[in-house]
Amino acid sequence: MERRELGRHGLAVSAIGLGCMGMSEFYGTPDEREAIRTIQRAIELGVTLIDTADMYGVGANELLLGEALHGRRDEVVVATKFGIVRTEDPAVRSINGRPEYVREACDASLRRLGVDVIDLYQCHRVDPDTPIEETVGAMGELVSEGKVRFIGVSEASPETIRRAHAVHPLSALQTEYSVWARQPEAVILPTICELGIGFVPYSPLGRGFLAGTGRTIDDLDEDDYRRLQPRLQAENLRANTSIADIVDSIASAKGVTSAQIALAWVHAQGADIIPIPGTKRRRYLDENVEALEIELSAQDLEQLGSAGSARGDRYHDMSRVNL
Numbered sequence: 109m110e111r112r113e114l115g116r117h118g119l120a121v122s123a124i125g126l127g128c129m130g131m132s133e134f135y136g137t138p139d140e141r142e143a144i145r146t147i148q149r150a151i152e153l154g155v156t157l158i159d160t161a162d163m164y165g166v167g168a169n170e171l172l173l174g175e176a177l178h179g180r181r182d183e184v185v186v187a188t189k190f191g192i193v194r195t196e197d198p199a200v201r202s203i204n205g206r207p208e209y210v211r212e213a214c215d216a217s218l219r220r221l222g223v224d225v226i227d228l229y230q231c232h233r234v235d236p237d238t239p240i241e242e243t244v245g246a247m248g249e250l251v252s253e254g255k256v257r258f259i260g261v262s263e264a265s266p267e268t269i270r271r272a273h274a275v276h277p278l279s280a281l282q283t284e285y286s287v288w289a290r291q292p293e294a295v296i297l298p299t300i301c302e303l304g305i306g307f308v309p310y311s312p313l314g315r316g317f318l319a320g321t322g323r324t325i326d327d328l329d330e331d332d333y334r335r336l337q338p339r340l341q342a343e344n345l346r347a348n349t350s351i352a353d354i355v356d357s358i359a360s361a362k363g364v365t366s367a368q369i370a371l372a373w374v375h376a377q378g379a380d381i382i383p384i385p386g387t388k389r390r391r392y393l394d395e396n397v398e399a400l401e402i403e404l405s406a407q408d409l410e411q412l413g414s415a416g417s418a419r420g421d422r423y424h425d426m427s428r429v430n431l
Contacts, residue, residue, distance in 0.1 A: 109154025125157030127386030132165030205235030285309035
C-alpha cells in the first residue's frame with residue numbers, strides 16, 4: 109500500500125482510508141460482525157487511516173472500532189471527530205465547540221476507542237457561537253498533553269481554515285468531494301494547498317450514487333437517511349443521473365466497477381488527497397482498494413471533469429455547514 113503525507117507536519121497515512129459511519133447507522137441495517145471483519149480486512153490490505161466520529165451511532169461506532177482494533181492499535185491511524193452533539197432522539201442535534209466540551213468529548217472518545225492517544229482529532233462542525241480560535245486552542249492543548257497527535261477541521265470555510273491554522277497547525281481538512289461534488293475546487297483546495305494542509309474527502313462515491321447504489325429513493329431502506337438528500341429528489345435526479353452515466357460508461361469500457369472509476373478520479377486529483385470511502389462489507393472494501401491500480405487517460409479525466417456538479421444541496425439542512 110502506498111503511503112502519503114497528510115499535511116506537512118509528519119502524519120503519514122495510506123493512499124486510501126476507510127470511513128466507518130455506515131457501519132453503525134444511516135445506511136440501512138448494520139451488521140456489527142461483518143463491520144469488524146471489514147475493518148480488520150482493511151488493516152490486512154495496508155489501509156491505515158480509519159475514520160469515525162463520536163456522533164456515529166451516538167458513540168457506538170467508536171466502540172465498534174475499538175473492538176476491531178484490539179491487538180492491532182499500532183497498525184492504524186485512528187481519526188475521530190467531535191462537535192455534533194446528539195441525544196437519544198435522532199432528530200435532535202446541536203453543535204458545540206466550546207473549549208470545555210472539546211476536552212470532555214476527547215476523554216469520552218479515548219475511553220470508547222480504548223486507546224491512549226487519538227492520531228487525528230477533528231472538529232466535525234464549526235460552532236457558530238464559539239470563535240474557532242477557542243475551539244482549536246483547546247485542541248492544541250490536547251496535543252501538548254499527549255492525548256492527540258494531530259488535528260483537523262471538517263466542513264470549514266477558507267476564512268475559518270486560516271483562522272484555525274493560525275492558532276495550531278492543521279494536518280487535515282475533511283469535506284465532501286467527488287466527481288459530482290466539486291465545490292472545494294474553487295477556493296478550499298487552493299487555500300489548504302497554500303497552507304500545507306492535507307485533504308480528506310468523504311463520500312468520494314457520492315454516498316453510493318456514483319457506485320450504482322440509491323439511484324432512486326425506492327432503492328433505499330425506509331430508514332436510510334439518503335432519502336432526505338435533495339440530490340435524489342425528482343427535480344434533481346435526472347440531471348444527476350447523467351453524471352453517473354458518464355462514470356458507468358468509462359467503467360464499462362475498462363471492465364471495472366463504477367465505484368472504482370469514481371475513486372480513481374479522486375486519486376488523480378493530487379497526492380495529498382486521501383479519500384475515505386465508507387463501506388460496511390469486505391467485498392466493497394477490496395474493490396475500493398483495487399481502485400488505486402486504475403489509471404485514467406487524459407480523455408477519461410476530461411470526460412469526468414466536464415460532467416458537472418450535482419444539482420441539489422448536499423444535505424437537506426445546510427445550516428450546520430460553515431460556508
